Amino acid sequence: MQYFIDLVIVGLSIGMVYGLVALSISFVYSGLDIVHFAHGEIYMVGAFIGVVLFQRLGLNYPLLIVASMILTGVVGVVIERLFYRRLTQGGGGYTVAGMGMIICGFGMSIVLQNVAFLIWGAKPLPFPVSFGMPIEMGDLTLPRSYLWIVSAALVLMIVLHLFLKKTRLGLSVRAVAHNKEIAFLMGINVPLMISVIFGIGCALAAAAGVLIGPINYVQVLMGLGILIKAFAAAVVGGFGNLPGAVLGGLLVGVTESLGAGYVSGSYKDIYAFLLLIIVLMVKPSGILGVEAKVKA
Amino acid sequence: MLEVQGVEGGYGSVQILNGVSLKVGRGQIAALLGGNGTGKSTLLRTISGLIKPWRGTISLDGERIDGRRPDLIVRRGLVQVTQGKEAYPAMTVEENLRLGGYVRNDRAALRRNLERVYEYFPVLKNRRNQLAATLSGGQLQMLCIGRGLMSEPKMILLDEPSAALAPQVVLDIFRIINRICRDGMTLLLVEQNVRMALLLAEYAYVIRDGVIHIEGPAEALIKDDNVRLSYLGGTVADRDHGLTMRP
Numbered sequence: 001m002q003y004f005i006d007l008v009i010v011g012l013s014i015g016m017v018y019g020l021v022a023l024s025i026s027f028v029y030s031g032l033d034i035v036h037f038a039h040g041e042i043y044m045v046g047a048f049i050g051v052v053l054f055q056r057l058g059l060n061y062p063l064l065i066v067a068s069m070i071l072t073g074v075v076g077v078v079i080e081r082l083f084y085r086r087l088t089q090g091g092g093g094y095t096v097a098g099m100g101m102i103i104c105g106f107g108m109s110i111v112l113q114n115v116a117f118l119i120w121g122a123k124p125l126p127f128p129v130s131f132g133m134p135i136e137m138g139d140l141t142l143p144r145s146y147l148w149i150v151s152a153a154l155v156l157m158i159v160l161h162l163f164l165k166k167t168r169l170g171l172s173v174r175a176v177a178h179n180k181e182i183a184f185l186m187g188i189n190v191p192l193m194i195s196v197i198f199g200i201g202c203a204l205a206a207a208a209g210v211l212i213g214p215i216n217y218v219q220v221l222m223g224l225g226i227l228i229k230a231f232a233a234a235v236v237g238g239f240g241n242l243p244g245a246v247l248g249g250l251l252v253g254v255t256e257s258l259g260a261g262y263v264s265g266s267y268k269d270i271y272a273f274l275l276l277i278i279v280l281m282v283k284p285s286g287i288l289g290v291e292a293k294v295k296a
Numbered sequence: 297m298l299e300v301q302g303v304e305g306g307y308g309s310v311q312i313l314n315g316v317s318l319k320v321g322r323g324q325i326a327a328l329l330g331g332n333g334t335g336k337s338t339l340l341r342t343i344s345g346l347i348k349p350w351r352g353t354i355s356l357d358g359e360r361i362d363g364r365r366p367d368l369i370v371r372r373g374l375v376q377v378t379q380g381k382e383a384y385p386a387m388t389v390e391e392n393l394r395l396g397g398y399v400r401n402d403r404a405a406l407r408r409n410l411e412r413v414y415e416y417f418p419v420l421k422n423r424r425n426q427l428a429a430t431l432s433g434g435q436l437q438m439l440c441i442g443r444g445l446m447s448e449p450k451m452i453l454l455d456e457p458s459a460a461l462a463p464q465v466v467l468d469i470f471r472i473i474n475r476i477c478r479d480g481m482t483l484l485l486v487e488q489n490v491r492m493a494l495l496l497a498e499y500a501y502v503i504r505d506g507v508i509h510i511e512g513p514a515e516a517l518i519k520d521d522n523v524r525l526s527y528l529g530g531t532v533a534d535r536d537h538g539l540t541m542r543p
Contacts, residue, residue, distance in 0.1 A: 168398070175384060175395050181346060182382050187370030187399035187447060 002139060007261040008254055013146035015253020016153040017208045021230035022237065022245035023157065024204035030240040031177040031197035034088065037105030038079075039205055039230070040223025041112035046072040046206020047218045048120055051127050061129055065152060068210045069203035076202025077195045083108065085194075109223065116220045124217030131214070149211045156207055157246060160200075173197055225269070229256075232276045238289020247287060251275060297322045297451055297482050298343070298374070303352035303362070305342050312338045314506040315352065320451070320484050320499075325477050327485045327497035327514065335506040336486050340453055343484075344376040345369045356451070371399050373450035379459050380436030383443070385429035389420050392428050392439055396446030405448070413442035416472055434465035441473070451482035458489040470496055494518050 021043055028036050050068040053059050059067060087100045131144035164170040175183040176193045184190050208226075209218075216222070233252045237244025252272045259271035279287065298320040306312035312335045320326040330336045341347050343354055345366035354362040361369050383392050393413060397406045414421035417438040423431065428439060437457055444452050457473065458466040470492055477483050477496075487493035494500060494514045502510040502523065510523060517523045 168394075168401075171387075171391060171395055172398060174387065175398075178384055178386065179382070182378060182384070184346060184366035185344060185370065185376050185378060186395045186443075187367045187375075188395075189365070189367045191365075 003261065004258075005140065007257045009142065009146060011254035011257030012250060013149040013253070014257065015233075015250035016150050017212050017249070018226070018229050018233045018252050019246040019249020020153050020156065020208040020211070021205055021226055022233035022249045023160070023242060024201045024208070025230055026234050026237075026240055026242055026245040027160075027204065028198060028201035029234075030242070031173065031201070032088070032194060034084065034101055034198075035105070036201070037102060037227070038108035038112060039201070040225075040227030041109045041116070042072060042076060042202045042223075043205040043209040043226055044116060044218075044220065044223040045075060045112060045209070046202075047127070047209030047213045047222065048116060048125070049206065050210035050213055051125050051218050054127065054129065061131075061148065062152075064129075065207050065210045068206045072206030072209075073199040073203035077199045079108065080195060080198040084198075085191075109227075113220055113223070120220065122220060124219035127213035127218050129214045145214050149215075152207065152211055156204065160204070160242075169196070173200075229272055232272045235286055236276055236279045238286030241286065241288045241290075244286055244288030251287075297324075297357055298484065299353075299355050300339075300343065301353045301355075303339070303342060303349045303354060305347060305349040305351075306338065307347065311350070312506050313342065313349070316503065316506065316508055317352075318501050318508060318511070320482060323477075323480060323482055324499065325483045325485065325497045327487060327493040327500040328503060329487055329490050329493055329500055330503040330509075331488060334503050336488075336503055337455070338506075339503065340376060340455055340486055344374070344453060367399070370447060370449075373448075374453070375444045375447055375449040375451075376453040377444035377455060377457075378440050379455050379457075380433055380438075380440050381460075383428040383431070383436050383439050386427065388425050388427055389431070389439060390424040392443055393420070393446050396443030399447045406446070409446045409448060413445055416445075416476060417442050433461050434469065437461060437465075437469055438472070441469070441476075445476070449481075451484070454483060454485045456487055456489075457485075458487060458492055466492060490523070 021039065025036060025039050028034055028039070046068050049071050050064050053064055053067055083104060084101065087104055131148060134144060135142040135147065164174060172183065172186075172188045172193055173196065175186060175188060176190055176197065180190050183193070229252060230249070233248035234245045235248070236251055237246070237248030252275060255275045256268060256271045260268045283289075300316055300318045303316045304311065304313050316335070316339055318326070318328070328336055328339065338347070342349050345361070345364055345368075348363045352362070353360055356369075356372055356374050359372070361372065361374070384395065387395070390410070393410060394406065397409055400406055400409070419435055420438060420442055423435070428436065431439060441454070441457065454473065457469050461469070466489065473483070473485075474496055485493055485497055494517055497514045500511065500514050500517050501508045502517070510517065510520070512520070
């Protein structure tokens, strides 16, 4: 039993990171109809920015998360303005059919990996944030880093939810997500709002990178694995559905952790996809997905 | 107030507008009539800035607005009211209305405008927290008109308020539009329902093949044989019924 609970706790905290990245991918997709394949690299850049800020400025952890989110968000906005905007506007707007956008995403992922390699090198960087002693609850030991992951991710999700539901800017983000032309007629500055949406998506991925950093090392290729897992999570939950992305992330995390614990650790990466295949067989639109695409 | 001068435009390389000119004075109700594929919607989208005109000028109160971004045109007080089906279905009635008032960053004004819209359309107030997806076609049309009024525009462009609605509902909606105009709104009404539009409007333009084909005071157009034959159709009895509905 003890072993089981440990595995679930590990699964949930890793799942929160998957969920956060899946959420950011889904957010960009539902907002801009872009399936962004360089999002794993945005996560990687976020983690590196976190490490650098930690080493150079010695910021405390929450500040580190926020600072990395802001800086990575700005990086994302610049990338979107410089490279993606032409494609999405050239090909009849922000449509999923935009194959060019998908290829450009893959290209950007390679470019970002190599830029990161030039700046930070190939060696994995440690991210030695000290969280203090693990918490003892009965015979349960809970490393504080997991607690940080779960609580920080929860806070970010709640803030995103309140932002979308309660603020004027959030309302306009939803309007742009649903229909850009109508949003224009409401007097919303749509080009600016597209930047805002992409920036928020990148900031969320960066937060996930800073959260995972202290558990794993920070390295140039860390974006590949997470991208695939996060896509699996997003599809399990229902692609484009924000609560679904988080749910999918948790499910993938727990499945992976239980599988590694009880079956075999060397097949760790398989379990997420087994789950994905099962969900797609039973409900192709994902757990919280709907058949017809209803957004906003 | 609105002056369109020799506007040409279209999509991609397909020219749809071949030099449209029209004028709407302050407080006037003008109608733009025409069947499918005559360029009505293209003209509307060009005026509200969604597509840029190739040639010609559009000005609002003497200031050029052609080629400007749509949100800046809204900020200048010219708002396009969409058809009912363009309400945001996954948002509540009140969220839709708040979006309409997006350019008003002032809470007091927003609350005042909300009350004004609810006064025109009491049914929206009853359903303020319902998702727009649950509204009927007529209510959606009311929602979109209300949404257009939320930013206190100087002038509205009304895109086919009668589309896909039952005649009785159309009549109700036209009564409210009439009231809104009497309260001082300038209106360019774009309609396929020529009879209803001519009852409401003071002046009308008939567009065909991307040019203004006929124009004149609504009274005159109702009597114009050409318009009767091409656009009013139907039997004499039908026509008379139409005329007696004049509000």
